[in-house]
Amino acid sequence: MRIRRGFGIGGAALVSALALVFPLAGVSGAPRGPAWKASVPFSEAVFDSATNESVTLTGTEALTLHVTGNVINGWNTSLKATLHHTVGIGGISGGKYKAKGTITLAATYPPGPPIVPTVYRASFVLHPPSPCRANHPSGTCSNPSTVFVPVTITLNADGSVAGVQVGHSD
Numbered sequence: 168m169r170i171r172r173g174f175g176i177g178g179a180a181l182v183s184a185l186a187l188v189f190p191l192a193g194v195s196g197a198p199r200g201p202a203w204k205a206s207v208p209f210s211e212a213v214f215d216s217a218t219n220e221s222v223t224l225t226g227t228e229a230l231t232l233h234v235t236g237n238v239i240n241g242w243n244t245s246l247k248a249t250l251h252h253t254v255g256i257g258g259i260s261g262g263k264y265k266a267k268g269t270i271t272l273a274a275t276y277p278p279g280p281p282i283v284p285t286v287y288r289a290s291f292v293l294h295p296p297s298p299c300r301a302n303h304p305s306g307t308c309s310n311p312s313t314v315f316v317p318v319t320i321t322l323n324a325d326g327s328v329a330g331v332q333v334g335h336s337d
Contacts, residue, residue, distance in 0.1 A: 208226070231246070248316075257296065267292050
């Protein structure tokens with residue numbers, strides 16, 4: 168009889184302890200559910216070092232953000248950025264460029280609310296105007312180059328998305 172009663176008291180204590188711990192974990196954890204997704208239109212001036220020309224890109228960047236962690240242990244984010252229908256106009260030549268690509272970038276936040284804006288350096292391939300293509304014979308044509316279109320994401324204290332900006336601030 169004594170063993171059963173001791174086990175019952177211990178079991179009740181265990182259940183009480185779990186009831187106290189798990190609600191706290193829910194409060195301090197990252198938002199539950201699917202990743203945050205958005206398609207953000209942008210316009211960004213980049214420099215193509217291969218053609219020595221400034222290019223104004225206009226298009227849409229599809230973003231998918233996964234946030235894990237909590238205020239106690241810190242936060243981890245994974246951002247997937249994909250360019251859609253992104254073209255550019257050369258500042259000197261007036262030629263039509265195309266930008267393409269997908270990249271996944273990560274960031275970490277220390278314990279506490281993750282409210283400091285994070286800049287992700289998203290890099291993409293910039294294709295010069297036709298007839299220039301990769302491996303084209305030497306001459307006036309250039310191979311594709313890499314350009315950066317930064318993404319700045321600000322999170323709320325609970326890890327949900329508060330704001331997004333693609334490109335530099337105006």
